[in-house]
Amino acid sequence: MVKAVVIGAAGGIGQPLSLLLKQSTLISELALYDVVNAPGVAADISHINTPAKVTGYLPKEDGLAKALQGADIIVIPAGVPRKPGMTRDDLFNINAGIVRDLAVKIAEVSPKAFILVISNPVNSTVPIVAEVLKKKGVFDPKRLFGVTTLDVVRASTFVSEAAGKPEDSLSFRIPVIGGHSGVTIVPLLSQTSPSIAVDQQKIEELTNRIQFGGDEVVKAKDGAGSATLSMAYAGARFATAVLEAAAGKKSDFPEMGYVHLSADEAGAKEVTSVIGNSTSFFSVPLELGPNGVEKILPLGKLSEYEQGLLKKAVEDLGGNIGKGVAFVESSKL
Numbered sequence: 001m002v003k004a005v006v007i008g009a010a011g012g013i014g015q016p017l018s019l020l021l022k023q024s025t026l027i028s029e030l031a032l033y034d035v036v037n038a039p040g041v042a043a044d045i046s047h048i049n050t051p052a053k054v055t056g057y058l059p060k061e062d063g064l065a066k067a068l069q070g071a072d073i074i075v076i077p078a079g080v081p082r083k084p085g086m087t088r089d090d091l092f093n094i095n096a097g098i099v100r101d102l103a104v105k106i107a108e109v110s111p112k113a114f115i116l117v118i119s120n121p122v123n124s125t126v127p128i129v130a131e132v133l134k135k136k137g138v139f140d141p142k143r144l145f146g147v148t149t150l151d152v153v154r155a156s157t158f159v160s161e162a163a164g165k166p167e168d169s170l171s172f173r174i175p176v177i178g179g180h181s182g183v184t185i186v187p188l189l190s191q192t193s194p195s196i197a198v199d200q201q202k203i204e205e206l207t208n209r210i211q212f213g214g215d216e217v218v219k220a221k222d223g224a225g226s227a228t229l230s231m232a233y234a235g236a237r238f239a240t241a242v243l244e245a246a247a248g249k250k251s252d253f254p255e256m257g258y259v260h261l262s263a264d265e266a267g268a269k270e271v272t273s274v275i276g277n278s279t280s281f282f283s284v285p286l287e288l289g290p291n292g293v294e295k296i297l298p299l300g301k302l303s304e305y306e307q308g309l310l311k312k313a314v315e316d317l318g319g320n321i322g323k324g325v326a327f328v329e330s331s332k333l
């Protein structure tokens, strides 16, 4: 029996993500929570003839605690999205408080669940959840993830197009490490598998497109929000990987996730030998298992260009993480 919870389930990401999770036969119960419309979305999705039992909750009558009760996996796309001209960090003022308060409830009701954070700015919201869980004495770094899968999904799409093989996009694998905003996103195109023959100018164009892919969607939506459907796909893909690993299935390839590097001390040692010691969270290739992070896998060899990208990423990430940590430190919990 596996219970999945979506928090922010009535939103642009939440609805299609809930739909995709309802299609998963790995899930036997799907609880949808939002401050608006979650019972409506749940009623709608519950008519789909897949096994998961669907329930919907609002804040009244302690709905969040009811949704979280017995949760095995919690996916969080709650909070506001960007409008043109904004950075993800501009969302901090609203989303930091939302995510902190959700984490407090999770710590109380379902601290052993896998927690997948989608709400931006991911670079800061994941440290916020970690700090709350630490304060409550229930932090397990193997079970907390920032979802950066959309960067990996975009990389496969853009690279397969550049290689003239868009029909093979599912088989193009590119590690994307670092964080989830602008220059903190570091695609390792030199490790593209299968390898591609493109010149440095193309590498730089692709890198920039992967780093700023989110802006493309924000611009195209012109005030109506940011990526929702591709994010729902990416979120469902990552949640499925976590659940499959929890069920004992070995995966064919590693997913990336933004984790606290203490999730695997040995793996982290190898990673910090490449990225340095100045960041405690980083999106890394993961071997997942029954308890979440089984291993943090090596980053492989980086080109000189990628080493330059990495340097910039680490500088920015330190500030983003510190901001999240300071926010919880100054909060009364």
Ligand SMILES: NC(=O)C1=CN([C@@H]2O[C@H](COP(=O)(O)OP(=O)(O)OC[C@H]3O[C@@H](n4cnc5c(N)ncnc54)[C@H](O)[C@@H]3O)[C@@H](O)[C@H]2O)C=CC1
Residues within 6 Å of the ligand: 007, 008, 009, 010, 011, 012, 013, 014, 033, 034, 035, 036, 077, 078, 079, 080, 081, 082, 091, 095, 098, 117, 118, 119, 120, 121, 122, 147, 148, 149, 150, 151, 180, 225, 226, 227, 228, 231
């Ligand atoms: N990690 C990633 O790669 C990506 C992250 N995002 C982020 O995901 C978040 C959600 O984006 P959208 O779904 O487009 O926004 P949206 O505004 O369409 O939906 C957000 C939902 O969260 C709900 N919500 C607000 N406060 C809540 C609370 N305290 N408890 C429960 N639910 C609450 C709202 O009622 C709304 O239904 C944004 O922060 C966005 O920046 C978006 C795309 C990619």
Ligand SMILES: O=C([O-])CC(=O)C(=O)O
Residues within 6 Å of the ligand: 081, 082, 088, 120, 150, 213, 214, 215, 217, 218, 226, 227
């Ligand atoms: O760009 C945004 O604000 C939403 C996001 O994280 C993405 O699409 O990668």
